[in-house]
Every structure is written in structure tokens, then in C-alpha cells.
Amino acid sequence: MEQHPPSDFTRLRRAPQRGAHDMATIYAILDAAKLCHIGHIIDGRPVVLPTFHWRHENRVYWHGSSASRMVRANVAGGEVCLTVTLLDAWVLARSAFHHSANYRSVLCFGRPSLVEDADEKLAAMKGFVDRLFPGRWDTLRPPKAQEIKATAILSLPLTEASAKIRVGPPVDDIEDQSWPVWGGMLPVHLAADPPVADAYVVPGLEPPPAPV
Secondary structure, three states: OOEOOOOOOOOOOOOHHHEEOEHHHHHHHHHHOOEEEEEEEEOOEEEEEEEEEEEEOOEEEEEEEOOOHHHHHHHOOOOEEEEEEEEEEEEEOOOHHHOEEEEEEEEEEEOOEEOOOHHHHHHHHHHHHHHHOOOOHHHOOOOOHHHHHHEEEEEEEOOOEEEEEEOOOOOOOHHHOOOOOOOEEEEOOOOOOOOOOOOOOOOOOOOOOOOO
């Protein structure tokens, strides 16, 4: 299994037993997460922006406006930190200080590049839509040239990335295990509500399943 040797940035210093550097784990978490947060330095100040991401092979992609400060900073060679986190359970202990959560997270560091090849850019856009709604791209109105021009696609190689995962029940101090309060895990997950059609849906058309 492919393994990334941890760099000084990606090496876990706290709870290193929860760390993972194999690409199978990193890919699985990135693919399961629908939303990421990307940290930039813009005009000398830290800015963290939420956005949707998708992965193809050993690169992770996201999109933005071609006119945005974020894109200009990235094109100029600015480094980013891309983060995803999946919350799997609340972990309730018998001490406030041992409460925790079960989660899966990934940090990716590096300098993104702008996707400029027209065919690659269109393929990346299709990959973005079809990752969330498989097969939907081919049913949609084709994108206009101005829409493609106004959209920037950024790509980050996954050469400096690490995962951190917590699983299992609370870890109480031995003397707290008999304390008369409930302890354990409260699993959580995303769930979709029933779809709500807009005013222009033709009768007989079915919505796609919501990604969760």
C-alpha cells in the first residue's frame, strides 16, 4: 500500500497513534467528504473558505470565480492547507475532560495550480457534478463558453497529506468508571430530507438521490 512519509508539517505530534499516511485511507476520507475548508494567505491575512472538492487519482480539485482573490493568490504561487473532517459520533465519558468525538480528517498542504487546458478543465467540471450526482452532467444544458471562462479550476497534488482518525468508546480514568452517569457513543450521520421540486419541473421527472 502506497505510503507518504510524513513531513514536518504532516507529522502528528499529539496522539500520533491516530495518524495515517497511506493513500488508501487519505483517498477514502477525501472521497467520503463532500465539503472542505481551504486556508489561504490573502493580502498577508489568513482566510479560510468552505467549498466543495473532488478527487481524481492523486490530485484534489475545487473551483472558484476566475476573478476571486483566492484564485489570484493561488496562481501567484501561494500555499494552501485543504482540510476535510467527518464527524462519526459524540463520545460521552464520565468526566468532562474525557469527552471526545469519533472523526475522520485529512490535511493536505501544497501549492495548487490552475487547470488551463480546455479539455482537462471541462473533464474536471464533469467530474465535480458526477461525483455528487452520477450521470447528471450528460443530462444538463451544455455549459456556455463564458461560464467556463468565468470558472477557475484549481488542482492540488496529494504529495503532502495526512489523515487523523478517532474510533471507539470513551477512555475514562479507572476510578471514574463506576460514576453513575451514562457513558458511550452517540453515532451521527448526514441524512437528506424529501426533495422539494421548483416551479418548472415537468411532471414525471424524478429527482436524483441526495449525496450524503
